[in-house]
Amino acid sequence: MYRVKAAVAAASLALVAIASPAFAQSTASTTGTGSITIIRPLTISKSADLKFGTVVRPSSGSGSVVVSAAGSRTVDGGVVALASGDTPQAAQFEITGEGGQSISVTIPATFTMVNGADSLTVTTSNNLVGSAGAQTLSNALGSAGSLGFNVGGSVSVDSATNTGTYSGTFTVSAAYN
Numbered sequence: 001m002y003r004v005k006a007a008v009a010a011a012s013l014a015l016v017a018i019a020s021p022a023f024a025q026s027t028a029s030t031t032g033t034g035s036i037t038i039i040r041p042l043t044i045s046k047s048a049d050l051k052f053g054t055v056v057r058p059s060s061g062s063g064s065v066v067v068s069a070a071g072s073r074t075v076d077g078g079v080v081a082l083a084s085g086d087t088p089q090a091a092q093f094e095i096t097g098e099g100g101q102s103i104s105v106t107i108p109a110t111f112t113m114v115n116g117a118d119s120l121t122v123t124t125s126n127n128l129v130g131s132a133g134a135q136t137l138s139n140a141l142g143s144a145g146s147l148g149f150n151v152g153g154s155v156s157v158d159s160a161t162n163t164g165t166y167s168g169t170f171t172v173s174a175a176y177n
Contacts, residue, residue: 039097039098039101039141039176040096040097040098040144041097042095042096042097042103042174042175042176043095043096043097044093044094044095044172044173044174045093045094045096046091046092046093047092047093047094048089048090048091048092049089049091050067050089050090050091050122050151050152050153051067051086051087051088051089052065052067052073052086052088052153052155053065053073053081053082053085053086053087053088054081054082054084054085054086055075055079055080055081055082055157056079056080056082057079057157057158057159057161057163058077058078058079058157058158058159059078059159060078060159061077061078061158061159062077062078062156062157062158062159063075063076063077063078063079063156063157063158064076064077064079064154064155064156064157065079065081065154065155065157066152066153066154067088067089067090067152067153067154068090068125068152069090069125069126069127069149069150069151069152070090070127070150070152071088071089071090071150071152072088073088078159079157090127090150090151090152091150091151091152092148092149092150093148093149093150093151093172094146094147094148094149095137095146095147095148095149095174096137096144096145096146097137097144097145097146097174097176098137098141098144098145098176099137099138099139099140099141099142099143099144099145100136100137100139100140100141100143100145101136101137101141101145101176101177102134102135102136102176102177103135103136103137103147103174103175103176103177104132104133104134104135104174104175104177105128105132105133105135105147105149105172105173105174106132106172106173106174106175107124107126107132107151107170107172108124108170108171108172109123109124110122110123110124111124111168111169111170112168113155113166113167113168114166114167114168115162115164115165115166115167116162116164118161118162118164118166119166120155120156120157120161120166121155121156122153122154122155122168122170123153123154123155124151124152124153124170125151125152125153125154126149126150126151126152127149127150127152128149133177134177135147151170151172
């Protein structure tokens with residue numbers, strides 16, 4: 001009986017050994033790397049404000065005052081430009097940061113100038129080439145880069161526009177792409 005039990009046990013062990021797969025390696029590993037590139041932060045500085053100068057409203061109807069991104073003023077529709085008062089000019093900005101990097105510049109399409117309860121809407125223009133969202137700072141990675149640009153605008157003035165000094169602010173911003 002002992003021999004029968006031993007034979008059955010030996011056969012069972014042989015069957016388990018044949019059915020179990022053999023693994024040559026029970027663990028594996030590899031290595032990874034990490035990296036980071038540090039660049040300069042963006043800054044924006046303003047060197048000039050947008051100024052439309054002094055104008056006389058039309059005696060009837062409406063006209064407009066335009067200051068181009070290059071800084072020249074034109075008037076139409078009966079608006080008269082005066083040489084007195086502020087000298088007309090475009091706003092001037094400079095963005096600095098890491099050279100060669102792609103940035104997006106945001107300039108509002110319009111902003112409001114107010115004089116007490118009265119307001120005028122300014123439609124902006126700029127001298128950026130191509131899409132404002134796809135600009136590139138000068139120089140190469142590792143060097144300081146910059147991008148200068150101007151903002152002009154146009155404003156409608158009609159015969160019912162109240163006299164006085166109108167002013168308002170607008171925000172330009174930039175971000176790395």
